[in-house]
Amino acid sequence: GAGVSQSPSNKVTEKGKDVELRCDPISGHTALYWYRQSLGQGLEFLIYFQGNSAPDKSGLPSDRFSAERTGGSVSTLTIQRTQQEDSAVYLCASSPDGHPGNTIYFGEGSWLTVV
């Protein structure tokens, strides 16, 4: 597609339920990132995928969070047993090859509300 596509745009879930957030990066981009934007914590890095390399999971806040990237393209961020503090906008981004000087393109985010 023309840009980074994320779904759902908005999601309301009950505390304790699992949620899946999807990201479709720009075609041909090998680098994919997930960030979380919340009122209390600002923008936080969660996880980074680059090609076939092992992902950098250093930003995942707990073992309830996991992400996978299938076929080097679409990525799914899964949050198990959601808590109210998980409420945030989850932003996905991609870049051509992960080089630090390349532009990182962001999607419009998935707004998660846990009630």
Add this chain to the structure above:
Amino acid sequence: AQTVTQSQPEMSVQEAETVTLSCTYDTSENNYYLFWYKQPPSRQMILVIRQEAYKQQNATENRFSVNFQKAAKSFSLKISDSQLGDTAMYFCAFMKRWDAGNMLTFGGGTRLMVKP
């Protein structure tokens, strides 16, 4: 670890005027990249301008320019001839040049309102 600080939570400017947004950062790295991102109500983060730390010349993109002071670890954004469409959140961000994870570290943001 790197930190990025934006000391102005909110700013406003009259249309056609000039405004400067402040950003300071802390790092022990010598080579790195600095960015300004704009986030309108649509939530999509859009790259405004990028500066490579080893380049002394300040980056410019049309009405947007930066004042990069490496010794002072300061990276301010100047918006000239402000337009209503410039109303948005602006985030300053840092990336280490050779960081394999290419992680962006963001400041807390400045909400800019351009008034007609």
